[in-house]
Amino acid sequence: MVRSVISILDLSVEEINKLLDRADDIIANPAKYSEVCRGKKLATLFFEPSTRTRLSFEAAMYELGGHVLGFSDAGSSSATKGESVADTTKMVSCYADIIAMRHPKEGAPLVSSMHSSIPVINAGDGGHNHPTQTLTDLLTIRRKKGRLNNFTIGFCGDLKFGRTVHSLIQALSRYAGIKIVLISPDELKLPSYVKKDVLQKQGIEYVQTTDLEEVLPELDVLYMTRVQKERFLSEEEYIRLRDSYILTRAKLVKNAKEDLIVLHPLPRVNEISTDVDDDPRACYFEQALCGKYVRMSLIMELLGLNAD
Numbered sequence: 001m002v003r004s005v006i007s008i009l010d011l012s013v014e015e016i017n018k019l020l021d022r023a024d025d026i027i028a029n030p031a032k033y034s035e036v037c038r039g040k041k042l043a044t045l046f047f048e049p050s051t052r053t054r055l056s057f058e059a060a061m062y063e064l065g066g067h068v069l070g071f072s073d074a075g076s077s078s079a080t081k082g083e084s085v086a087d088t089t090k091m092v093s094c095y096a097d098i099i100a101m102r103h104p105k106e107g108a109p110l111v112s113s114m115h116s117s118i119p120v121i122n123a124g125d126g127g128h129n130h131p132t133q134t135l136t137d138l139l140t141i142r143r144k145k146g147r148l149n150n151f152t153i154g155f156c157g158d159l160k161f162g163r164t165v166h167s168l169i170q171a172l173s174r175y176a177g178i179k180i181v182l183i184s185p186d187e188l189k190l191p192s193y194v195k196k197d198v199l200q201k202q203g204i205e206y207v208q209t210t211d212l213e214e215v216l217p218e219l220d221v222l223y224m225t226r227v228q229k230e231r232f233l234s235e236e237e238y239i240r241l242r243d244s245y246i247l248t249r250a251k252l253v254k255n256a257k258e259d260l261i262v263l264h265p266l267p268r269v270n271e272i273s274t275d276v277d278d279d280p281r282a283c284y285f286e287q288a289l290c291g292k293y294v295r296m297s298l299i300m301e302l303l304g305l306n307a308d
C-alpha cells in the first residue's frame with residue numbers, strides 16, 4: 001500500500017525530525033534539490049479556499065523541478081456534478097504521482113487515501129487536522145528556539161474549530177517537557193476528544209483560561225489563531241466571538257518574554273494588530289516561508305526520492 005499522510009501521527013517523531021532536517025538542508029542548499037522531482041506531477045485538489053497551503057505546495061513542487069495540476073475551487077470540479085471523493089481520487093491517480101487534498105468534510109482525505117494508488121497528503125479537512133501546517137509550525141519553532149522540547153506554548157483563539165491547533169497539539173504531545181496553555185472563550189474551547197485522547201492520555205501538563213494577558217508572561221511560544229468563520233452555524237455567534245483576542249504591540253511590550261515567538265498559521269483577520277509585525281517576536285511570515293520547505297521535504301519522502 002502507498003504511504004499517505006492524513007494525520008501528523010502517521011509520522012513517527014524520528015520521521016518528523018528527519019523531514020525537518022531535510023527542510024533545513026533544502027534552505028541551505030536549494031540547488032541540490034532543483035531537479036529531484038523532474039517528470040513528477042503533484043495534483044492539488046482544493047475543495048475549500050486556500051492561499052498559503054495551495055501556493056506553497058505548488059511552489060514546493062516547482063522548486064523540486066516537478067509539475068502541478070489541479071483545481072482551487074470545488075465549483076470548477078466534477079464535485080458539483082455529484083462525483084464522489086473516491087471516484088475523483090481514482091481518476092486523478094491516473095494523471096499524477098501524488099495528491100494534496102483540502103476538503104471541508106472531516107475525513108475526506110482519509111477516504112481519498114483508501115481509494116488511491118498514489119500518496120495523498122491531507123492539506124486540511126474541516127475542523128479536524130492539518131498535518132503539513134504542523135510540520136511548518138515545528139520547523140519554525142525548531143529554527144527559532146533550537147529545540148522541540150521543554151517550552152511552554154499558548155494556543156489562543158478558536159481552539160474548537162482550529163484544525164492547525166489540533167494537529168500541533170498532537171505533534172507536541174510526543175516531545176518532552178511541553179506545557180500547554182489553552183486560551184479561548186468558553187464557546188471555543190479545545191474539543192474534549194483532543195483533551196482526552198491526546199493531552200490526558202500522554203500526561204501533558206495543560207491549563208485552560210480565558211485571559212491572554214494574564215498568562216502571556218509565562219509563554220515561550222504564542223500560537224494565535226483566527227476565529228473560523230466558515231465553521232459557524234450562526235453569523236451572529238461568529239460576530240460576537242471574532243474579536244475575543246487582539247494581540248497588540250503594547251501587550252507584548254508590557255507582558256511578554258523578550259524571546260517569545262509569536263506564530264499564526266495565517267490568514268489573520270483582527271487577532272494580531274499590524275503593529276506587532278515589526279516586533280522581532282513576530283514570526284508568522286517566516287513561518288509561511290517554512291511551509292514551502294517542509295512540503296518539499298514531505299513530497300520527496302512520500303515519492304521515495306533523494307537528492308544524493
Ligand code: NCD
Nearest residue numbers: 052053124164226265266267
Ligand atoms: C489555516 C487553515 O486553513 O486551517 N490556514 C493555513 O492553512 N495556513 C488556518 C486558518 O484558515 O485560519
